[in-house]
Amino acid sequence: MTTDIKSSWRAIATPREHRVKLRAGVVGLGKQALEDHIPGLHASDGAKLVAVCDENPEIVREQQYQHRVQGYTDFREMFKAEHLDLVVVCVPHHVGRMVIETAAEHNVHVLKEKPFATNMQEAQALVDICERSGIQLMVTLQRRFNPIYTSFTQLADQIGTPFVVDAQYTLHIDDPSEGWRGLTSKAGGGCIIDMGYHLIDMILWYFGLPDRVLADVSVSARPDREYDAEDTALIHFAYNSGLYGSLLLSRFIGPKTEQIRLAGSKGMVYLERGRIRRMTNGGEVIEALSREQAWPSAAVGQIDYFCRAIEGMRPNASGPKENLAHMSFITACYESARTHAYINPKELL
Incomplete structure (x- = not known):
């Protein structure tokens, strides 16, 4: 135990200039990659961007010249040509397994945009692939690296016995049928497995896997469009301890809202995207924490944490086995x- 603590402290204390940065590639150059992961890699102490890949050659050319890295339109060619230590995977859900399999063949660690998999069977297969190859895989769950969200349990300890959770994550997309996200065959589902993955992670992180789940879904927000991936879901969940709650998820109901409210016998905790408050049961604010910019360091934080997990200096708290719980909740x-x-x-695990 002493050796592990000393090793972790050395990792924290090592000056930036003395660390050898891991070589990183990015597969999929959509909004998430361009706004979060690539800037995060440039600011990272643990990794450096050396290659980008996307099926769109124009985007590849633009990004490779802008960042002065190698560019590819085929991820298989990128893995063959580059000596990568890790890859950030930001592809449509149905493509994720192919990229992970190829990364595993080349012993490249994977930082993957949610979800972990499109279904429980694929999730189990990915666990086996990672175990056989020995690679680390971490799912990107940025809220775990944001102090607004990490403060939740500290405040929850001060509200007595919790008994009900009320959570929402909604936004408005004019056409839920647009693109691959409207098709269950490609996305694995709609708002539950896609945007809902973040809120589900919060529920599991704070309270653990529920004992019962009851869900209803809608594919009716745009009856003039053809799609089968749910646009809205209402999920009830409960624990044998007596705690119960509900989740409202929607890709059609605006304005954009993200919140978790936990009620206890001696108060409430109310979490929003950039603010968390502890309140009396009557709604009076006792203490609060807020940030004008909710995500200034989350992307960098998760990349640096993943680098330390690769180096054995941190546990991989969002690895393949851990995400089986997320997939069991979604499957339920x-x-x-x-x-x-x-x-x-x-019972699905």
């Missing part, structure tokens, strides 16, 4: 919506 939601019955997600 879809099975419940299909059968109109409560499902125990723990």
